[in-house]
Amino acid sequence: MKKSVVIIMGPTGVGKSDCAEVLASALNGVIINGDLGQMYAPLSIGTAKPQWQQSPIEHYLFDTITQPRNISVVEYRKTVLPLITTSFQRSKVPIIVGGSGFYIQSLLFPPHEHELEKKPVQHDLYQEDTELLWHKLYALDPERAHAINKTDRYRIVRALTIFDTTGILPSQARPGFVGDFDFHIIFLQRDRHDLYERINIRVEKMIHAGFINEVQALSPEWKEFLTIKKIIGYDLIIDYLEHSNFSEHNLIAAIQQKTRQYAKRQISFWNMFKKRLPAGTYEEVNLTFLDLPLYIKQLSQFFT
Numbered sequence: 001m002k003k004s005v006v007i008i009m010g011p012t013g014v015g016k017s018d019c020a021e022v023l024a025s026a027l028n029g030v031i032i033n034g035d036l037g038q039m040y041a042p043l044s045i046g047t048a049k050p051q052w053q054q055s056p057i058e059h060y061l062f063d064t065i066t067q068p069r070n071i072s073v074v075e076y077r078k079t080v081l082p083l084i085t086t087s088f089q090r091s092k093v094p095i096i097v098g099g100s101g102f103y104i105q106s107l108l109f110p111p112h113e114h115e116l117e118k119k120p121v122q123h124d125l126y127q128e129d130t131e132l133l134w135h136k137l138y139a140l141d142p143e144r145a146h147a148i149n150k151t152d153r154y155r156i157v158r159a160l161t162i163f164d165t166t167g168i169l170p171s172q173a174r175p176g177f178v179g180d181f182d183f184h185i186i187f188l189q190r191d192r193h194d195l196y197e198r199i200n201i202r203v204e205k206m207i208h209a210g211f212i213n214e215v216q217a218l219s220p221e222w223k224e225f226l227t228i229k230k231i232i233g234y235d236l237i238i239d240y241l242e243h244s245n246f247s248e249h250n251l252i253a254a255i256q257q258k259t260r261q262y263a264k265r266q267i268s269f270w271n272m273f274k275k276r277l278p279a280g281t282y283e284e285v286n287l288t289f290l291d292l293p294l295y296i297k298q299l300s301q302f303f304t
Contacts, residue, residue, distance in 0.1 A: 003088050005181050007034070007104060008097040009270060010188030011263035012232070013199040015287055017050045019188060020097040022292065024057045026300045027093040032083055033061035034098025037231045041066045042218055045211045046233045048202065058092075068225030070154065073106035080107060084181055101269040102155075108183070109276070130156065143171040147272065149265055151230065185282035186299075187270055194288045196260055203233070203256045207248070212237055232259050 006023065008016050020031050033039060037047035041063040052059035060083050065071065080096070087094040098104065128136075130153040137159050138145035148155045159170040190198070215237040218226070226234040233255045240251045274282055285295065 003182060004093070005084055005183040006093060006095045007107075007183055007185045008095065008188065009034075009101065009104060009185060010099065011195060011266040012048075012099050012259060013202050013263060014188045014190055014195060015198075016097050016099065016188055017048070019186075019287075019292065019296075020095050021050070021055065021057060022296050023299065024093070024095050026296050027095070028091070029093035029095045030058040030060065030083075030087050031055075032080060032094055032096045033059070034096045034100055034104050036071060036098075036100040036103060038062055038098070039065045039071060040068075040231075042222060043214075043231065043234070045206050045209050045214045046237075047231070048206070068222045070229075071103075073102055073111045076103045077106040077110060081180065099266055101266060101273060105273060107180075133157065133160065136160065137170075141169045141171050144169070147171075153228065153230075183281060185277070187274070187282060187284045189267070189284060189286050191286070191288040195263060199259050199263060200256045203252055203259060206233070207252055207255075212241070212248075216241055232262050 006027070006029070008020050008023070010016050023029065024031050031052070035047065037043055038049045039061055040047070043049070049062065050059070052062045061079065084094045096104065096107070131150050133153070133156045134145060134148065134150045137148070137156055140163060141159065144159050148159065150156075162168060162170045189195070211233065215223075215226075215234055223238050227238055229235075236251060236254050236258065240246065240248075246254070
């Protein structure tokens, strides 16, 4: 069997987890989580976390974070690389699956661990409104700003911190490709109408499965963290529970809209990311028209 890592990417709701499970079964593989939300132990329904404990397939990096904290791409990379090595040693195919593009990217383009020495961090800068911080980043580095959503406070602050602590423009600090292992990326997609319909239905199912109760049971520390982190749906439900400014029907519609917008951003990230990949290392698969069992069978032959 060829020693290659399979990486399954795609927008939220496209069907990554189901595809990974079928593929892992066919390839004698293990599944490694590449979705930030699914690393957090208390977050299950709202992150569409697979029921990995009941699966016959070995799963890694699910429910590993029990305290509300950020996970850097450096930490993620340092955790995943040994899992890949161990999988190869056991003649298993590592299958990394998830929608957190920056974490997947870190495996192929190692992030710089910047020295915090050239300039003191301007802590007061980061207390400003998120959109205002984005405009400050845009004035400083339009290229990097264009690659970050205006509501993504974590990455906006991180980009400003890179400049404040190193004097290097964030766009110029972008890492280069490092081929630590052979890999094949499968980017799953669907026709837009199909994808959006799946997203809308999934959100309704999450609510009926107890998404609101899951959020209500979180500790104050988790609620504060998620209000800032803005993992899709959690911040809206926290606001709904604390202020009840809108109905449950409007809550569902708002989560559906935010999720569709997130899917669009994931697709935009992929369209930029794939331009940096070596030729022949990825394929795009439309699940709307695909015979998945036949595709898995053909893909399995590639790895044997």
